[in-house]
Amino acid sequence: MDRLKGLILSGGRGTRLRPITHTSAKQLVPVANRPVLFYGIQAMAEAGIDEIAIIIAPETGAEIRAAAGDGSRFGVRLTYITQDQPAGLAHAVLTAEPFLGADPFVMYLGDNLLQGGITDLVAAFAANRPDALILLTPVSDPQHYGVAELRDGSVVALAEKPPQPATDLALVGVYMFTPVIHDAARAIAPSARGELEITDAIQHLVDRGLRVEPHIVQGWWKDTGRLDDMLEANRLILDTIATKLDGELVGSDVHGRVVIEPGARLERCTVRGPAIIGAGARLTDCYVGPYTAVGERCTIERAEVEHSILLADSSVVGLEGRMESSLLGRNVRIGRTDHQPRAYRFMVGDNSEIGIL
Ligand code: TTP
Numbered sequence: 525m526d527r528l529k530g531l532i533l534s535g536g537r538g539t540r541l542r543p544i545t546h547t548s549a550k551q552l553v554p555v556a557n558r559p560v561l562f563y564g565i566q567a568m569a570e571a572g573i574d575e576i577a578i579i580i581a582p583e584t585g586a587e588i589r590a591a592a593g594d595g596s597r598f599g600v601r602l603t604y605i606t607q608d609q610p611a612g613l614a615h616a617v618l619t620a621e622p623f624l625g626a627d628p629f630v631m632y633l634g635d636n637l638l639q640g641g642i643t644d645l646v647a648a649f650a651a652n653r654p655d656a657l658i659l660l661t662p663v664s665d666p667q668h669y670g671v672a673e674l675r676d677g678s679v680v681a682l683a684e685k686p687p688q689p690a691t692d693l694a695l696v697g698v699y700m701f702t703p704v705i706h707d708a709a710r711a712i713a714p715s716a717r718g719e720l721e722i723t724d725a726i727q728h729l730v731d732r733g734l735r736v737e738p739h740i741v742q743g744w745w746k747d748t749g750r751l752d753d754m755l756e757a758n759r760l761i762l763d764t765i766a767t768k769l770d771g772e773l774v775g776s777d778v779h780g781r782v783v784i785e786p787g788a789r790l791e792r793c794t795v796r797g798p799a800i801i802g803a804g805a806r807l808t809d810c811y812v813g814p815y816t817a818v819g820e821r822c823t824i825e826r827a828e829v830e831h832s833i834l835l836a837d838s839s840v841v842g843l844e845g846r847m848e849s850s851l852l853g854r855n856v857r858i859g860r861t862d863h864q865p866r867a868y869r870f871m872v873g874d875n876s877e878i879g880i881l
Pocket residue numbers: 533534535536537538539540541551579580607609610611612613615616633634635636719749
């Protein structure tokens with residue numbers, strides 16, 4: 525088989541993760557202190573794919589480029605392709621056609637996480653040589669996903685977010701394509717939501733009698749496009765970490781699997797893992813509970829934090845109740861005001877959510 529290329533989709537609107545996505549790309553939100561996007565690049569690198577294009581949006585492209593660079597740190601070569609508008613996954617494929625040429629490729633949604641990587645799938649694709657290979661997983665709410673119908677081990681129909689799904693098999697955000705997908709993407713019309721849907725392009729392959737092979741994924745898969753999924757992905761990845769205590773512990777207890785990165789300092793704290801505390805963080809008189817990822821240079825003081833993600837440079841000070849199931853952007857301040865009048869004081873961006881005791 526010709527050499528496989530990689531295509532990672534890291535554009536899009538990210539409306540479901542506002543307000544984080546007002547200022548930053550959702551693919552850079554860290555899971556266990558590492559941008560989601562990096563897991564996809566790494567999965568490709570491990571599968572031997574070293575020529576990868578990343579689709580970026582005009583608004584967030586520079587930030588993604590700065591984060592992932594030329595790819596040398598992953599052992600791959602990264603090319604960036606700007607998609608003018610988030611006009612759909614099949615539109616992203618067409619945008620990348622000059623890069624992809626006549627080569628087969630793996631397409632990976634940049635906000636997805638797949639346990640176990642893609643090495644087995646790449647092997648199945650090479651061995652069976654279908655026209656396309658899609659990954660499926662049973663879900664409890666298929667109406668929110670692309671859904672596939674199978675017959676005799678082949679895909680016969682696909683539907684994007686169907687109100688009455690024919691099966692519970694959702695499309696996972698990793699696909700393998702031969703170049704026939706380009707003509708299919710050109711042949712379809714935009715959907716009701718105005719996007720060129722990859723499900724329609726794949727359906728087009730099926731309708732032409734081409735072979736679309738399904739593969740049911742073993743292990744977990746997460747689309748991190750919503751807050752709860754992001755926290756869940758953080759939980760799943762933190763469940764796999766090994767203890768590594770590089771920071772400074774002063775009168776502090778650490779239980780379970782915990783990573784404390786270099787330059788972090790914990791004074792009179794209890795950390796119950798799995799948890800990760802980023803480089804240069806300052807934690808004083810606090811409790812950090814399971815499934816928490818504290819970003820670089822964060823401050824936590826006289827507070828309890830659990831099952832949460834804090835991005836870099838945020839601070840949480842003097843809370844009476846425990847903060848949990850939260851996602852804080854960069855440089856967020858949450859703190860107690862002691863002066864009169866004692867009141868809640870907020871400076872909150874559009875589409876924020878705050879729950880209070
Ligand atoms: P989605 O999460 O389906 O779309 P979105 O990013 O617009 O988010 P939302 O629905 O919350 O508004 O996209 C999946 C991945 O593909 C994600 O990493 C963004 C990327 N993408 C593109 O690169 N180009 C596109 O045109 C679209 C629609 C998505």
